[in-house]
Amino acid sequence: MFTTSRSFGQSAEDMAEQILRKKGYRILGRNVRVAGGELDLIADDQGVLVFIEVKARRYQHFGGAAYAITSRKKQQIIKLAACYLSQHDLTNQHCRFDAILVDGSHDDSLQLTHIESAFEVSSSARQW
Numbered sequence: 001m002f003t004t005s006r007s008f009g010q011s012a013e014d015m016a017e018q019i020l021r022k023k024g025y026r027i028l029g030r031n032v033r034v035a036g037g038e039l040d041l042i043a044d045d046q047g048v049l050v051f052i053e054v055k056a057r058r059y060q061h062f063g064g065a066a067y068a069i070t071s072r073k074k075q076q077i078i079k080l081a082a083c084y085l086s087q088h089d090l091t092n093q094h095c096r097f098d099a100i101l102v103d104g105s106h107d108d109s110l111q112l113t114h115i116e117s118a119f120e121v122s123s124s125a126r127q128w
Helices: 005-022 061-068 071-087
Strands: 026-034 037-045 048-057 095-103 111-119
Touching (some): 005 026, 037 071, 071 095
Antiparallel strands (some): 037 048, 095 111
């Protein structure tokens, strides 16, 4: 059993990274700090830059990990991604937003779900 929320979150990110590597993703960064926050994982999936949000919940209260990625959180991730792209002078880069959801409280009962293209950026919200 995980002793702290921090260790639970770190373990979830470890599992997420392993799953992505097995799927052939090339991990470019983890816990990447940009102005205004942090991006959990950034990866390359066959030329597509993928920003991955990892959400872990021990219990299903309030819908579990799936309901932790709110509209507000999506907007924050979009802004952070735009900042990352700007900082790295990446223009015309095809991007995608994935989510990895981890639910459960013990290693043997964890359920991990990878959602490709978990959300999209509307054309009016594009900043890059």
